[in-house]
Amino acid sequence: MPITLLVNGAERRVEAPSDQPLLYVLREQLDLTGTKYGCGEGQCGACTVLVDGRPVRSCRTPVSAAAGKKITTIEGLEQDGKLHPVQQAFLDAEAFQCGYCTPAMIVAAAALLNENPSPSEQEIMRRMEGNLCRCGTYPRIVAAVRQASSVARKP
Amino acid sequence: MSKERNALIDQNFRLNEEAVEDRDHGAIQRLAYGFELDRREFFKLLGGGVLVCAWAGPLRAQESGARARENSEDKLPQSIDGWLHIGEDGTVTVYTGKAELGQNIRTSLSQQVAEELRTPISSIRLVMADTTLTPFDMGTFGSRTTPIMGSQLRKVAASARDVLIQMAAARWQVDAAKLVAANGTITDPATRKSVSYPDLIKGQQLVKLIENDPPLTPAEKWHVAGTPIPKLDGRAFVSGQHKYTSDMTRPGMLYGKVLRPSAFHANLTSLDASEAEKLPGVKVVRDGNFVGVASPEQHTATRAISLLHAQWSAPQQPTEAELFEYLKKSSSGERRGNDQWGPSVYELGSVKEGLATAEKTLNQTYTVAYIAHVPLEPRAALAEWQEGKLTVWTGTQRPFAVRDELAQAFRIPSEQVRVIVPDTGSAYGGKHTGDAALEAARLAKAAGKPVKLVWTREEELTWAYFRPAGVIDVKSGVRGDGTLVAWQFDNYNSGPAAIRTPYNIPNQRIEYHPADSPLRQGSYRGLAAPANHFAREGHMDELAHMLGRDPLEFRLKNLTDQRLRAVFEAAARKFGWGREKSSASRGFGIAGGAEKGGYVATCAEVELNQGEVRVSRVLEAFECGAVVNPDGLRNQISGAIVQGLGGALFEAIQFDNGRILNPHLAQYRVPRFSDVPQIEIEILDRKDLPSAGAGETPMVALAPAIANAIFAATGIRLRSLPLVPEGLPKKG
Ligand code: FES
Ligand code: FES
Numbered sequence: 001m002p003i004t005l006l007v008n009g010a011e012r013r014v015e016a017p018s019d020q021p022l023l024y025v026l027r028e029q030l031d032l033t034g035t036k037y038g039c040g041e042g043q044c045g046a047c048t049v050l051v052d053g054r055p056v057r058s059c060r061t062p063v064s065a066a067a068g069k070k071i072t073t074i075e076g077l078e079q080d081g082k083l084h085p086v087q088q089a090f091l092d093a094e095a096f097q098c099g100y101c102t103p104a105m106i107v108a109a110a111a112l113l114n115e116n117p118s119p120s121e122q123e124i125m126r127r128m129e130g131n132l133c134r135c136g137t138y139p140r141i142v143a144a145v146r147q148a149s150s151v152a153r154k155p
Numbered sequence: 156m157s158k159e160r161n162a163l164i165d166q167n168f169r170l171n172e173e174a175v176e177d178r179d180h181g182a183i184q185r186l187a188y189g190f191e192l193d194r195r196e197f198f199k200l201l202g203g204g205v206l207v208c209a210w211a212g213p214l215r216a217q218e219s220g221a222r223a224r225e226n227s228e229d230k231l232p233q234s235i236d237g238w239l240h241i242g243e244d245g246t247v248t249v250y251t252g253k254a255e256l257g258q259n260i261r262t263s264l265s266q267q268v269a270e271e272l273r274t275p276i277s278s279i280r281l282v283m284a285d286t287t288l289t290p291f292d293m294g295t296f297g298s299r300t301t302p303i304m305g306s307q308l309r310k311v312a313a314s315a316r317d318v319l320i321q322m323a324a325a326r327w328q329v330d331a332a333k334l335v336a337a338n339g340t341i342t343d344p345a346t347r348k349s350v351s352y353p354d355l356i357k358g359q360q361l362v363k364l365i366e367n368d369p370p371l372t373p374a375e376k377w378h379v380a381g382t383p384i385p386k387l388d389g390r391a392f393v394s395g396q397h398k399y400t401s402d403m404t405r406p407g408m409l410y411g412k413v414l415r416p417s418a419f420h421a422n423l424t425s426l427d428a429s430e431a432e433k434l435p436g437v438k439v440v441r442d443g444n445f446v447g448v449a450s451p452e453q454h455t456a457t458r459a460i461s462l463l464h465a466q467w468s469a470p471q472q473p474t475e476a477e478l479f480e481y482l483k484k485s486s487s488g489e490r491r492g493n494d495q496w497g498p499s500v501y502e503l504g505s506v507k508e509g510l511a512t513a514e515k516t517l518n519q520t521y522t523v524a525y526i527a528h529v530p531l532e533p534r535a536a537l538a539e540w541q542e543g544k545l546t547v548w549t550g551t552q553r554p555f556a557v558r559d560e561l562a563q564a565f566r567i568p569s570e571q572v573r574v575i576v577p578d579t580g581s582a583y584g585g586k587h588t589g590d591a592a593l594e595a596a597r598l599a600k601a602a603g604k605p606v607k608l609v610w611t612r613e614e615e616l617t618w619a620y621f622r623p624a625g626v627i628d629v630k631s632g633v634r635g636d637g638t639l640v641a642w643q644f645d646n647y648n649s650g651p652a653a654i655r656t657p658y659n660i661p662n663q664r665i666e667y668h669p670a671d672s673p674l675r676q677g678s679y680r681g682l683a684a685p686a687n688h689f690a691r692e693g694h695m696d697e698l699a700h701m702l703g704r705d706p707l708e709f710r711l712k713n714l715t716d717q718r719l720r721a722v723f724e725a726a727a728r729k730f731g732w733g734r735e736k737s738s739a740s741r742g743f744g745i746a747g748g749a750e751k752g753g754y755v756a757t758c759a760e761v762e763l764n765q766g767e768v769r770v771s772r773v774l775e776a777f778e779c780g781a782v783v784n785p786d787g788l789r790n791q792i793s794g795a796i797v798q799g800l801g802g803a804l805f806e807a808i809q810f811d812n813g814r815i816l817n818p819h820l821a822q823y824r825v826p827r828f829s830d831v832p833q834i835e836i837e838i839l840d841r842k843d844l845p846s847a848g849a850g851e852t853p854m855v856a857l858a859p860a861i862a863n864a865i866f867a868a869t870g871i872r873l874r875s876l877p878l879v880p881e882g883l884p885k886k887g
Contacts, residue, residue: 020454028410028453033402034395036580038531039612043820046531074395087393094385094786097794098257099392100531100580106393125828132820134531135257135581136797137790138831 532580
């Protein structure tokens, strides 16, 4: 069925069965491949996108459930060639190795900071628990999120 | 110039004869490639400039020595090892068969080239792991990139610098020895004349073969190498722009999916594909036991697979409960193990006599479970056929081996297969084979269109190969004063990596026994080193406690290896070893070892709370010679510790009769944020020693350090990995 999605500020028309996971529509039809497949089971968080500002697992979200809502993917965080503070903080802290988990980590962290601009280390770990980094860069990810939060707080 | 080109071909012919007798398939394949290295073609592709090739000719004693060795990991490629092109605009393009899998070698290798070439790192571009463009390479594994490829590229770069200096000297009619290269420019300090590399190269098409080892810049003089340069293309990763294999597309591309058998070793007895074939655009392929589909959308491919009705017949296979018994049984007698290494024994003195002089002896068995790599990017491949030629993009650690696998499978010459490895979503030893590549290529061939195939997580946890399970028996003898006198170590199926003990023991017998593995197994980060260290360092701890000695003091008493002593001492000092006694709720453990040129000592602190075990602090001292990129090294060490926690504490593949019982992340638990302890890393930078790799060894002492800490707190000795899949077992 034809569905209209609002992705990164633009209206996009797609053709997909209503129960198809949003992940595949983003990747296959809109070529937004920054959102990754990691398990398709809701367990790894690699497919995290924002729907109306809240982080969701796009592998478990039927495309129809996202219709008409504001979808933000990693590709939508950068503004006019300037990295989002969380992206910049990940880059500065080199909070990745293979980088496969990175876009989703950044999206999840951006959502967290939107809600709570200065989370504690504990809060970051608790809220990001669903995002896996098999390369084990967790300590740097926490440091990057804290770094971004202090940047965000500065006027 | 034509003389140089002839030299190249001559060498190829000579090498050809040598290579015929060479059992290394890789060397033979490589030759064919050597012929294709046509100078004009190369310059057509790259533009003019200077091309410098490192030539590890077949006649070097060192080379043939390496070749004579049986272990495949030690075999080195025998012709061109690396090449580098400096373009007329000053761009330096470096070719290496190594693949980037998250270990950050794109950056660290570039640093080393920049260092020797005396050129800004921003001018360097690495072409990696492309079987048509890059020199042959055995594969990216075994922590060999830094010591082997790093030094080869340094040699190429140093020679290239020399070529440039010679060119400038000829132009100015001065003595080359007086000229200085820095920052992409050659200067004559006497006349203050200078010329940039691009200006020097303009209009040239020069090929240079390096026959001798040029002198390299010592680590104390490094400016670019040895510094924490950020990942070169980091921005592409944080912005989601980097294209992994699984993100790539080709015009007209289909999505592929394979029907997996009902169990391992199953044969297809019947297939009804009629329903699946009714789906629009779906192509079903059956070839022997291979059944797969290709479709314009992923979800249709998945649906088509679910509509296939297949019957399989599978043989009876071992259960998990009998695993360790089965491994030991299958390793003896007529049945040959399936391990390429074959059995190996190391003997020194007489264990029997040593035991006779011992005051105390100890006999224990340790086991390790099968574990999975779980790379976050699953195995993936995109295959395209064009006029009988096959191109496959795939995340693999062994592009040339996968190329040969594909050539064999489709009965075409290797030259007609090109394997390209985009920077990959990690591997950890798990992406040596070309499974996904073969599957995608088979489907693409049948469909007549490019096919991309990405394994599901369930396929990853079932049809990939696993870190071998194993049984290790240790028998030892000590004198009352703490001197080790006998050591017998029998490893069944785990593997021989790091099997030898670094401690001074006059009587030893160490044997690796290959066995028939019920599950498909293969390499994993560190190979058997984590398993062998778990058994050895656990056993050392048991001996120390049996003798009432401090575990660190007991180790040092039996250890003279200075590099290993240095990391033990550094770790103990930083950790505050001995400052606080272990209690029922908090335990401290230590373990260490050496492998692949790296030396490691790990201290662990565990907290116990009603049977729950939490690793709260890990301090690791690590030494791998001269450090190339300190920040990258820290990242690798920290990552190895975090990944190692999983195998130490809770990761285990469960199986029964040819089926995996926990093929989902909800059941196969891997470390998450909340599992991460406080991690402290102490790097001993030995600028006087050659650089060694660091992807693996930082992991090896973690599990025994944790097991030893658990014992120190609870008196419960855990001799199986994972240690606490379901919390602490009851005492007794
Ligand atoms: S791919 Fe969605 S949670 Fe793993
Ligand atoms: S950086 Fe590789 S999975 Fe996180």
